[in-house]
Amino acid sequence: MTELAAVPVTALKGVGAAMQEKLTKVGLENLQDVLFHLPLRYQDRTRIVPIGSLRPGQDAVVEGTVTGADIAMGKRRSLLVRLNDGTGTLSLRFYHFSNAQKEGLKRGTHLRCYGEVRPGSSGLEIYHPEYRALSGETQIAVEQTLTPIYPTTEGLTQQRLRQLSELALARLGPHSLPDWLPEELAKEYQLGPLAEAIRYLHRPPADADIEELAEGRHWAQHRLAFEELLTHQLSLQRLRESVRAQQAPQLPVASKLPAQFLHNLGFEPTGAQKRVGAEIAYDLAQDEPMLRLVQGDVGSGKTVVAAFAALQALEAGYQVALMAPTEILAEQHFINFSKWLQPLGLEVAWLAGKLKGKARAAALEQIASGAPMVVGTHALFQDEVKFHKLALVIIDEQHRFGVQQRLALRKKGVDARLCPHQLIMTATPIPRTLAMSAYADLDTSILDELPPGRTPVNTVLIADSRRIEVIERVRTACNEGRQAYWVCTLIEESEELTCQAAETTFEDLAAALGGLNVGLIHGRMKPAEKAAIMDQFKQGALQLLVATTVIEVGVDVPNASLMIIENPERLGLAQLHQLRGRVGRGSAASHCVLLYHPPLSQLGRERLGIMRETCDGFLIAEKDLEIRGPGEMLGTRQTGLLQFKVADLMRDADLLPAVRDASMSLLQQWPQHVSPLLDRWLRHGQQYGQV
Structure with missing residues (x-):
C-alpha cells in the first residue's frame, strides 16, 4: 500500500491546479499533510435540541416551523424569522438577505438550522444560521459524528476541508501511515495507535466528550501532542549536535585582563556572577562551541558576566562580537564596554544599520583588520561584515533573534572553519517549561542574586x-x-x-x-x-x-x-x-x-x-506563560518552532520530561526514524540543524 506521504493532494477528487495552490498555502501537499491538518474544535450537530431548552452561548441544531418573517428596522435593516417547534420560539436574524431568501422563509416553511444562540431584543436569537428547508415526509438524518472545524485560509471553506479529510481518511490503512514511534517507546509512555488517534480526531463519534476534546485531554490528542513535542525536541537536538560537531577555538582561562578589569570595576561580583562566570570559562576552554543561555532578572548584572567571557577570548588574542536587538541597547553596551576595555588598551568598534557611507566603510575595515571587541545590532549578520579572528559571539535578548540568524554566525568564525562560541543573555526569565522545549539546544545558567544596593x-x-x-x-x-x-x-x-x-x-x-x-x-x-x-x-x-x-x-x-x-x-x-x-x-x-x-x-x-x-521575574514569567501562552512570550524567536498543531506547552508541560527522555532513546536506538518525523511535522516550519 502506498504511503500517504507519497500521494500528492491532486490525487484527490476535485483537486485541480487552483485548489492545489490554496492547499499549498496552508502546507497541504500530500495526503499525510491532510491527515495531520487537525481540527481546531468541534461542533455537535448529532442531535436536534428542543428550542425550549436552549441556553445563550450554546451551538445547536434546531428544527421548527416558520411562524413569521418580517423586516425589522433598527440601526441596520434585518430580516427577522420566527421559528417554533412546540417547546418554544426562537428568532433567526439575517443582516444580509435577498428577496428570494425572504420568499423562501415564508410562514409555514419547515426548517432545520444550526448556529450560536445569543440573547437578543426579541428573546433568544441566532444570527445568520446555516439552514435548509425540509420538505414533506422525508427524514434527513443528523450528523453521525461531531463536525470538525479546521484551520483554514482564504478560498478554502470548511466544507471543502471536510471533504478532503473524508477522502484522505478513506485511504488510511495499516501501512499507509507508518508509525515512527517504536513499539517499545509507545508501550513505555502508554501511547495509543497513531492511525486510530488520527481517525478519532477528524471524526469524533456522537458520544465523544466535547469538553474533554476542547481541553485537549483526550488520549488521541495526548498521543499526537507527544509525537509533535518529540519532533520539536529532536529538531533542536539535531541543531545542537550539528553545532557541537563543529570545531571551536580553545580559549584558555584568562588571568591578566580579568584581574585588571576587576580592579577598575570598583565592586565585587555577586556569588551568582562568579558561579556563572566559572561555567562559561570552562565552556570556552573546550574545542567544541559553547551554546549557553544566561538568564538573569532585571539588574542582576549579566553585562559584567559577558565582559568576563569577552576578556577570556581577548586575552587569547581573538575577537568578540556583542549583538543587541535595538540601537538604543546596542549603544548602551558600546558605552559600557568602551568604558571598561579602553583602560585595558583594547579598542571597541561599533556597527549599526544607521552607519552609512565613509563611516560604515571605516567600521567594516576596523572589524576586518581585527578590532578586538565589536558591538552592534543585527547589522553584524550581514554578508559584507568580515571578522579577522572571531571566537565569541554574545547575543543580548535572544528571543528577538531567530535561530537561523544565530546559525549564520558560524560562517563568521576563524577562516570560516572554526565555529564561534555563543553566549546568549536574556533579562526575560524563561519558565522551565519553555526552557525545556524552546531552548533545548542551549545549556542554561541562572543569575539569581541582585547586586547589593539595588532597592525593590x-x-x-x-x-x-x-x-x-x-x-x-x-x-x-x-x-x-x-x-x-x-x-x-x-x-x-x-x-x-x-x-x-x-x-x-x-x-x-x-x-x-x-x-x-x-x-x-x-x-x-x-x-x-x-x-x-x-x-x-x-x-x-x-x-x-x-x-x-x-x-x-x-x-x-x-x-x-x-x-x-x-x-x-x-x-x-x-x-x-x-x-x-x-x-x-x-x-x-x-x-x-x-x-x-x-x-x-x-x-x-x-x-x-x-x-x-x-518583583521576582521568574515568578512573573511563569504567570505570564499561563496567561498568554508561549508563542507570544517568546516574541519572534523560533516562531516556526512554536506554532504547534496539537501540543500546547502549558497544558502538556507534564509530558516534557518524558519527551526529552524519548528523544534521547530515539536518537540512540532508532536514528532512522528521526528524519521521517521531522518531515511529517516540521517540513513547513524551520527545520533546525538542516542549515
Whole structure:
C-alpha cells in the first residue's frame, strides 16, 4: 500500500491546479499533510435540541416551523424569522438577505438550522444560521459524528476541508501511515495507535466528550501532542549536535585582563556572577562551541558576566562580537564596554544599520583588520561584515533573534572553519517549561542574586481618573532632585499612533509641569536624536522622560526612581517587568505607578495584581506563560518552532520530561526514524540543524 506521504493532494477528487495552490498555502501537499491538518474544535450537530431548552452561548441544531418573517428596522435593516417547534420560539436574524431568501422563509416553511444562540431584543436569537428547508415526509438524518472545524485560509471553506479529510481518511490503512514511534517507546509512555488517534480526531463519534476534546485531554490528542513535542525536541537536538560537531577555538582561562578589569570595576561580583562566570570559562576552554543561555532578572548584572567571557577570548588574542536587538541597547553596551576595555588598551568598534557611507566603510575595515571587541545590532549578520579572528559571539535578548540568524554566525568564525562560541543573555526569565522545549539546544545558567544596593520597587495600581494626582507626584519627586519616566504604551498596535500619543502626552505634561525639563523619546525618532535625549536624561538635564516602550531594555539611570506606565493592561507581564526594571537602580526608594483605564477585565485585574505583589521575574514569567501562552512570550524567536498543531506547552508541560527522555532513546536506538518525523511535522516550519 502506498504511503500517504507519497500521494500528492491532486490525487484527490476535485483537486485541480487552483485548489492545489490554496492547499499549498496552508502546507497541504500530500495526503499525510491532510491527515495531520487537525481540527481546531468541534461542533455537535448529532442531535436536534428542543428550542425550549436552549441556553445563550450554546451551538445547536434546531428544527421548527416558520411562524413569521418580517423586516425589522433598527440601526441596520434585518430580516427577522420566527421559528417554533412546540417547546418554544426562537428568532433567526439575517443582516444580509435577498428577496428570494425572504420568499423562501415564508410562514409555514419547515426548517432545520444550526448556529450560536445569543440573547437578543426579541428573546433568544441566532444570527445568520446555516439552514435548509425540509420538505414533506422525508427524514434527513443528523450528523453521525461531531463536525470538525479546521484551520483554514482564504478560498478554502470548511466544507471543502471536510471533504478532503473524508477522502484522505478513506485511504488510511495499516501501512499507509507508518508509525515512527517504536513499539517499545509507545508501550513505555502508554501511547495509543497513531492511525486510530488520527481517525478519532477528524471524526469524533456522537458520544465523544466535547469538553474533554476542547481541553485537549483526550488520549488521541495526548498521543499526537507527544509525537509533535518529540519532533520539536529532536529538531533542536539535531541543531545542537550539528553545532557541537563543529570545531571551536580553545580559549584558555584568562588571568591578566580579568584581574585588571576587576580592579577598575570598583565592586565585587555577586556569588551568582562568579558561579556563572566559572561555567562559561570552562565552556570556552573546550574545542567544541559553547551554546549557553544566561538568564538573569532585571539588574542582576549579566553585562559584567559577558565582559568576563569577552576578556577570556581577548586575552587569547581573538575577537568578540556583542549583538543587541535595538540601537538604543546596542549603544548602551558600546558605552559600557568602551568604558571598561579602553583602560585595558583594547579598542571597541561599533556597527549599526544607521552607519552609512565613509563611516560604515571605516567600521567594516576596523572589524576586518581585527578590532578586538565589536558591538552592534543585527547589522553584524550581514554578508559584507568580515571578522579577522572571531571566537565569541554574545547575543543580548535572544528571543528577538531567530535561530537561523544565530546559525549564520558560524560562517563568521576563524577562516570560516572554526565555529564561534555563543553566549546568549536574556533579562526575560524563561519558565522551565519553555526552557525545556524552546531552548533545548542551549545549556542554561541562572543569575539569581541582585547586586547589593539595588532597592525593590514598590508598585501601585491607580485609575487614570486620578491622573492629576499622579502628575503632582511626579512634580514633587523631580523637585526633590529625582527623575521620572512616563511610558505611553501601544495604542491599537500601531507604532505611528503610539508615537502621536506620546507626543500629545509630552505636550500635556510639559504644560502641566511648567518649570521642569521634560524630554520625549519614541521609535520614529532618528537614532541620533534618541541618543541625544537619553544622554540629557542621564546627565540630569531632563527631569522627566516621556517614552514609548523603546526604553524597555538596557537603559540605566540610577537617579530615576519613579515610573508611570499608562494603560499597563495592554502589555505582557514580562514587558511590564522589564519597564519597571528601569527604576530601582540607585539607592533611593523607587516606585512604579500602573495608571490603568477602568473598568479592568477579570484577567486584567489578575495580571496587574501579580505585578503589584512580586518583583521576582521568574515568578512573573511563569504567570505570564499561563496567561498568554508561549508563542507570544517568546516574541519572534523560533516562531516556526512554536506554532504547534496539537501540543500546547502549558497544558502538556507534564509530558516534557518524558519527551526529552524519548528523544534521547530515539536518537540512540532508532536514528532512522528521526528524519521521517521531522518531515511529517516540521517540513513547513524551520527545520533546525538542516542549515
